[in-house]
Amino acid sequence: MYNNLFLTVTNETLKQYTKNTFLNKFLNKFDFDEILWSLTTEVISIILISILFFIITESGRKIINHLFKKYQYKLNESNSDNKIDNSKIMIQRRNKTIYTLTQNAFHYLVIFFWLYSILSIIGIPVGTLIAGAGIFSLAIGLGAQGFVSDIVSGFFILFEHQIDVGEHVIINSTNGIVDAIGLRTTQIRSSNGTLNFIPNRDITTISNLSRGNISTLVNIRIMPDSPIKEIEDIMNQVNEQKKGTNANVVGDPLIFGTVYLDDGSLAIQVVITARSGTESKIQADYLADYLKALTNAGIVLPMSPQTVEVPQKPKKKPDSNPITITNPLQNK
Numbered sequence: 001m002y003n004n005l006f007l008t009v010t011n012e013t014l015k016q017y018t019k020n021t022f023l024n025k026f027l028n029k030f031d032f033d034e035i036l037w038s039l040t041t042e043v044i045s046i047i048l049i050s051i052l053f054f055i056i057t058e059s060g061r062k063i064i065n066h067l068f069k070k071y072q073y074k075l076n077e078s079n080s081d082n083k084i085d086n087s088k089i090m091i092q093r094r095n096k097t098i099y100t101l102t103q104n105a106f107h108y109l110v111i112f113f114w115l116y117s118i119l120s121i122i123g124i125p126v127g128t129l130i131a132g133a134g135i136f137s138l139a140i141g142l143g144a145q146g147f148v149s150d151i152v153s154g155f156f157i158l159f160e161h162q163i164d165v166g167e168h169v170i171i172n173s174t175n176g177i178v179d180a181i182g183l184r185t186t187q188i189r190s191s192n193g194t195l196n197f198i199p200n201r202d203i204t205t206i207s208n209l210s211r212g213n214i215s216t217l218v219n220i221r222i223m224p225d226s227p228i229k230e231i232e233d234i235m236n237q238v239n240e241q242k243k244g245t246n247a248n249v250v251g252d253p254l255i256f257g258t259v260y261l262d263d264g265s266l267a268i269q270v271v272i273t274a275r276s277g278t279e280s281k282i283q284a285d286y287l288a289d290y291l292k293a294l295t296n297a298g299i300v301l302p303m304s305p306q307t308v309e310v311p312q313k314p315k316k317k318p319d320s321n322p323i324t325i326t327n328p329l330q331n332k
Contacts, residue, residue, distance in 0.1 A: 045121045053114045060106050068099040093164035093210075097181050100165055101158065104182035146201065150184040153200035157181070167210035168277055171203055209276060213250050216279040218287050219259075219267040220294070223302050228258055231268055231299060238293050242286070248278040253286065265302075 072095055158181065163169050165178050169188065176190040186203065188196045222231065232255055239253045249272060256269040270290075274282045294301060 042121055046118055049117050049121065050114070053110055053117070057107075057110050060110070061103065064099070064102055064106065068095060068102070071095055072099075090164070093166045094161075096165035097158070097163075097178075100180040101182065104180070104184075108183060146199075147184065149201040150199055153203060154181065154183055154186070157186070157200065157203065157206075162206050163208055164210075167208060169209060170205075170207035171198055172205055174198060212276060213273050214276050214279045216272050216274055216283045218253075218270040218272060218283055218290065219261060220270070220287075220290055221261075221265055221267045221302050222258070223300075224266060226266075226301075227299070228268065230297075231294060232257075234293050234297055234299070235268070235270065235290055238286075238289050242289065246282065246285070248275045249282060250274060 072092065157163060163171075163178050163181070163186070165181060167178050169176070169178055171186065171188055174188050174190070174196050176188040176194075176196065179187040179189045179195060181187075183200075185197045185199055188198060190196060220231065220235070222228065235255055239255075242249075243252065251273050253270050253272045256271055259267055259269045261267050270286065272279075272282060272286060291301070
């Protein structure tokens with residue numbers, strides 16, 4: 001494209017750009033009209049190809065959104081009878097997972113072809129450049145190694161159905177809800193709203209809290225002189241009143257009894273088995289009802305943790321008059 005940008009200069013065709021003859025000869029070697037025409041053509045081509053890829057991107061996103069949201073709408077309609085069906089919930093989460101993965105893959109595909117088109121318009125032979133430049137090829141290879149590792153790790157995570165979008169998980173030490181699963185990264189949104197991006201190759205441990213039922217604890221702090229039996233009876237009455245009112249509660253709550261908490265305070269602990277994803281709401285619901293019932297019954301509960309020392313067994317004092325046993329044979 002740039003082969004015709006230089007001219008054969010003679011003294012007759014020499015254009016006077018400056019008063020310096022040498023500089024004039026140097027500037028006359030360039031065909032500025034051709035250069036301007038080439039730059040204008042390339043800029044217009046880049047703008048047009050960018051507009052084309054923008055249209056392709058928006059059209060592709062709309063098509064993907066339409067297909068997956070239509071299927072998601074059918075799944076929601078089939079589950080509109082308010083009956084909890086774990087298989088349908090799993091299908092819904094799987095659909096969201098494939099939706100985010102498809103969007104991510106389409107995004108990378110469009111960017112790759114857009115960059116390839118831009119470099120081709122400029123006149124850079126991408127294939128020859130990568131094949132010919134040894135150090136550049138090595139750098140690309142090392143960078144692609146991590147990229148390929150992310151893709152392979154993400155593939156096995158999806159293939160083995162380890163996590164889905166919308167599930168509560170702990171990945172390495174990050175606790176939250178799966179927001180998206182991509183080719184390179186998995187996005188986890190923490191309870192405070194923080195969005196964590198974890199490269200797929202760095203995922204070593206996955207704890208999925210959304211598969212099966214979850215046990216949640218409700219601790220009612222008490223004072224050492226609190227009427228424990230009366231408190232447990234009131235809590236049992238609350239359990240009977242709430243029995244069958246929440247389909248997410250599995251079985252009956254179990255009053256574990258009086259325990260020491262980590263901060264050294266006393267509490268009556270209740271274990272409630274809940275369906276995955278509902279444990280926090282159920283914990284708050286039962287805690288509120290327990291406190292309300294105990295307050296109405298006139299039970300005084302501590303406003304802050306009451307530290308109680310664990311009694312220790314007293315050490316035995318040494319005998320003041322120890323008995324000495326002598327061997328009679330020693331005198332013989």
